[in-house]
Amino acid sequence: MTRIDEILQPFAWFGIKLGLESSQRLLERLGNPQRQVPILHVAGSNGKGSVCAYLSTVLTAAGYRVGRYTSPHLVDWNERICLNGQPIALTALEHLLQQVVAAIAPDAPSPTQFEIITAAAWVYFAQQKVDVAVIEVGLGGRLDATNVCDRPLACVITTISREHWQRLGPTLADIAREKAGILKLGCPAVVGPLPPEAMAVVRQRIAELGCPAVYPAPATPIEAGWAESQGIQYSLPLAGAIQLQNSALAIATLKWLQAQGWNLPDSIIARGIAQTQWPGRLQWFTWQGHPLLIDGAHNSEGAIALRQYVDQVLAKGQSNDLAGEVCFNLGQRAVTWIIGMMRHKDHQEVLAALLRPGDRLFLVPVPDNPAAEPDTLALLAQEICPDLHECQPFTDVFEALTVAVTPPSSSKTGSTAVKPDLTVLSGSLYLIGYFLAKVRS
Numbered sequence: 001m002t003r004i005d006e007i008l009q010p011f012a013w014f015g016i017k018l019g020l021e022s023s024q025r026l027l028e029r030l031g032n033p034q035r036q037v038p039i040l041h042v043a044g045s046n047g048k049g050s051v052c053a054y055l056s057t058v059l060t061a062a063g064y065r066v067g068r069y070t071s072p073h074l075v076d077w078n079e080r081i082c083l084n085g086q087p088i089a090l091t092a093l094e095h096l097l098q099q100v101v102a103a104i105a106p107d108a109p110s111p112t113q114f115e116i117i118t119a120a121a122w123v124y125f126a127q128q129k130v131d132v133a134v135i136e137v138g139l140g141g142r143l144d145a146t147n148v149c150d151r152p153l154a155c156v157i158t159t160i161s162r163e164h165w166q167r168l169g170p171t172l173a174d175i176a177r178e179k180a181g182i183l184k185l186g187c188p189a190v191v192g193p194l195p196p197e198a199m200a201v202v203r204q205r206i207a208e209l210g211c212p213a214v215y216p217a218p219a220t221p222i223e224a225g226w227a228e229s230q231g232i233q234y235s236l237p238l239a240g241a242i243q244l245q246n247s248a249l250a251i252a253t254l255k256w257l258q259a260q261g262w263n264l265p266d267s268i269i270a271r272g273i274a275q276t277q278w279p280g281r282l283q284w285f286t287w288q289g290h291p292l293l294i295d296g297a298h299n300s301e302g303a304i305a306l307r308q309y310v311d312q313v314l315a316k317g318q319s320n321d322l323a324g325e326v327c328f329n330l331g332q333r334a335v336t337w338i339i340g341m342m343r344h345k346d347h348q349e350v351l352a353a354l355l356r357p358g359d360r361l362f363l364v365p366v367p368d369n370p371a372a373e374p375d376t377l378a379l380l381a382q383e384i385c386p387d388l389h390e391c392q393p394f395t396d397v398f399e400a401l402t403v404a405v406t407p408p409s410s411s412k413t414g415s416t417a418v419k420p421d422l423t424v425l426s427g428s429l430y431l432i433g434y435f436l437a438k439v440r441s
Helices: 003-012 021-029 048-061 090-102 113-127 172-182 196-209 242-259 266-275 300-316 347-354 374-384 397-404 429-440
Strands: 039-043 066-069 081-083 132-136 154-157 189-191 220-223 226-229 232-235 283-287 290-295 335-339 360-363 390-393 422-426
Touching: 003 090, 003 113, 021 113, 039 048, 039 172, 048 066, 048 132, 048 242, 048 266, 066 113, 081 113, 090 113, 113 132, 154 172, 154 242, 172 196, 189 196, 189 242, 226 242, 232 266, 242 266, 290 300, 290 429, 300 347, 300 422, 335 347, 335 397, 347 374, 360 374, 360 397, 374 390, 397 422, 397 429, 422 429
Parallel strands: 039 132, 039 154, 066 132, 154 189, 290 422, 335 360, 335 422, 360 390
Antiparallel strands: 066 081, 220 226, 226 232, 283 290
């Protein structure tokens, strides 16, 4: 356990607590740093992180001093708080967290872990005198700890799907109402394509608040790896069709800033989009010489986007997202899935979106997290897709990976020319983070 873990661990017991009172009380004792930070606020069910990555990379390329706050992290806590694309130093984060904890009122209810590190982000961005901070909502919007600024430069809503419904409400309209809670009186809104039920709620809130609003269409693919949106042609560095939508939302937000006098030439926007990186989402990785697709798809919308991307790869029979083209053994057009999921997620919807007859499915735990039992997920998967070629639980993700990438015939023939099957590791960003931490250590 690191020193940062030791500082934050006592606050993990307070779980998730929606509401702004605790954050506002803590920030007031810290001098209200959030009032010193111009922000772009990003909410949504999926795509928040990549939109934040696009925005912060472009603004940094334009010469601005840019903070970025996202969650969760993949490997280390400091990934959540970045300045010009670089994570805060671990020692600096440790000192910030100590400062925040020391400011907690002794007679007040304890803040949550998320409220503590969010407060640390505000303090850091204020200390660094950022020109703008790109802030990702943690959960929902209206009552999220990030929603403490009255005048954001712009608010972005990426997508809305039925996620965290236990806390945000059972219907898409309920969830949309919570996401739209980041909108502020007269502040610009940039809204992605939403289901009609959700869009009606968001449009109503925009009208009530008098927000100037844009609803950009997804970018148009123009050739392999290139897209066009709002008159700008750019290389699209992140994989998956969903990035046509996410990049268009980022560009629309940047265009709004451009119109307000920010120095953001179209050439800088195109260059910044092309330079964007966002690990752990539709990312190709080489593990023990075998291609591996990793993606933190943890809800139905993310699972649908992942399956669409996998189907595109299967249709082509190859991927060139790695250095050089990687061809796959697609005789059965099947996939080996290695999946671990958190206990509170909608397991049925995710598995139904991903699995097809003939696929192999290896269920694994998500270490150090409240995860669903692999045995339980295996039973559910067999009900959802009874024609799986194989379905079994494992006690460790690396054991499952070893089985997944070992061609059945290789030990008999000794051949090194066997093409690898398509193997995908997914189900939770925490699982992806655990995998990356182990392979980097």
